[in-house]
Amino acid sequence: MADSHHIWLRDHCRCPQCFHSATKQRLVNTFEIPPDVKPVQVESKADGLEVKCNLLYLSYSGPSSQPHTSFYPWSWLQQNSYDPPLSKPSHPERILWGSKILQSPPTVTYEEVMSEDEQGLFKWLSNVDKFGFCFVTSVPPTPEATEGLSCRIGFIRETQYGKFWDFTSDLAKGDTAYTTMALGAHTDTTYYTDPCGLQLFHLLEHTGGKGGATLLVDGFYVASILKELHPTAYEHLSRVRVPAHAAGEPSALYTPTPQGGYPVLRHADDELIQVRWNNDDRSVMSHLEPGLVEEWYDSIRKWHQLLTSADSEYWVQLSPGTAVVVDNHRVLHGRSAFDGKRRMCGAYIGIDEYRSKLAVLSEKFAPGAVVRETTPYSSVNGRSVWNPSL
Numbered sequence: 001m002a003d004s005h006h007i008w009l010r011d012h013c014r015c016p017q018c019f020h021s022a023t024k025q026r027l028v029n030t031f032e033i034p035p036d037v038k039p040v041q042v043e044s045k046a047d048g049l050e051v052k053c054n055l056l057y058l059s060y061s062g063p064s065s066q067p068h069t070s071f072y073p074w075s076w077l078q079q080n081s082y083d084p085p086l087s088k089p090s091h092p093e094r095i096l097w098g099s100k101i102l103q104s105p106p107t108v109t110y111e112e113v114m115s116e117d118e119q120g121l122f123k124w125l126s127n128v129d130k131f132g133f134c135f136v137t138s139v140p141p142t143p144e145a146t147e148g149l150s151c152r153i154g155f156i157r158e159t160q161y162g163k164f165w166d167f168t169s170d171l172a173k174g175d176t177a178y179t180t181m182a183l184g185a186h187t188d189t190t191y192y193t194d195p196c197g198l199q200l201f202h203l204l205e206h207t208g209g210k211g212g213a214t215l216l217v218d219g220f221y222v223a224s225i226l227k228e229l230h231p232t233a234y235e236h237l238s239r240v241r242v243p244a245h246a247a248g249e250p251s252a253l254y255t256p257t258p259q260g261g262y263p264v265l266r267h268a269d270d271e272l273i274q275v276r277w278n279n280d281d282r283s284v285m286s287h288l289e290p291g292l293v294e295e296w297y298d299s300i301r302k303w304h305q306l307l308t309s310a311d312s313e314y315w316v317q318l319s320p321g322t323a324v325v326v327d328n329h330r331v332l333h334g335r336s337a338f339d340g341k342r343r344m345c346g347a348y349i350g351i352d353e354y355r356s357k358l359a360v361l362s363e364k365f366a367p368g369a370v371v372r373e374t375t376p377y378s379s380v381n382g383r384s385v386w387n388p389s390l
């Protein structure tokens with residue numbers, strides 16, 4: 001069995017005095033726990049560990065000692081073990097894909113997603129979690145229905161392009177998205193400190209012309225190939241910061257903080273967690289080490305070759321009624337040039353809103369072992385104080 005320090009156990013007590021069972025906030029005063037706190041009794045029970053401590057309290061009559069009993073479910077202790085640390089595959093169900101995804105792209109229906117019971121919404125967001133995108137079919141081809149669909153996930157993120165956008169190729173905003181030009185695979189808002197999380201878009205109308213196919217590329221898939229074939233290029237993309245800007249609107253001038261920007265491939269604990277790539281929005285590379293300039297250009301050239309290879313590119317001709325939601329931290333999107341009148345609408349949703357909704361739905365439809373085993377006790381408002389997210 002895993003070891004835990006006494007102070008760690010005492011600090012993580014989830015009894016009603018130490019942890020607010022409704023708000024799920026810490027009540028224990030960590031700094032009143034004696035650094036050398038020791039239990040007076042430890043008992044292994046069928047469903048968890050019971051630990052009794054005597055704590056000193058200052059009262060009117062002087063210092064007094066009070067017993068305190070804490071209980072920790074086995075499944076929770078195991079889940080949170082740090083000695084030994086448990087390897088936690090954060091995304092056991094992620095599926096990387098290439099062009100062959102066209103045979104069976106993740107798809108749900110509008111009816112499923114809008115249904116009261118939220119089972120279809122869970123299916124939709126689980127697909128986004130696994131594949132980084134998902135189509136929604138049979139959407140009424142109106143901005144109103146599309147906005148309602150966006151709001152199923154969470155708050156729409158308002159940007160310089162508006163809250164819910166509905167646009168044609170009239171250059172109403174100073175960005176190439178508002179033209180008829182082809183757009184290579186890119187992620188959006190690379191010039192934000194925190195790029196938009198999900199992007200939902202829906203082609204409402206395309207008349208009197210051709211073209212305008214939608215391009216999707218799994219950035220995590222391409223990164224995995226780059227890592228395999230060109231480890232040095234992968235390392236450059238993971239380390240070299242790339243500045244970016246949005247400056248097409250006189251009233252706005254966006255750059256990320258820090259101004260040097262972020263690497264194309266962002267990692268946490270050695271795991272790739274975000275792709276940020278839009279070569280059109282890149283600013284001056286004034287900070288490159290002189291000896292790295294040629295190598296860096298070579299690295300992004302290799303990345304570009306893999307991104308634009310037939311094996312990576314998934315092309316799809318969207319038509320009114322099919323919306324798509326894309327994880328902008330993973331999947332790149334683009335389109336071919338077009339003519340005629342093309343009307344698109346859509347919205348951004350923050351990554352935290354999406355993650356929160358998915359967590360709530362997972363708790364309901366696919367609870368993990370800790371939630372399943374601890375829900376009978378210590379649950380208020382349907383959420384256990386032992387929920388692994390707390």
Ligand SMILES: [Zn+2]
Pocket residue numbers: 013014015016017018019068069070
């Ligand atoms: Zn307690």
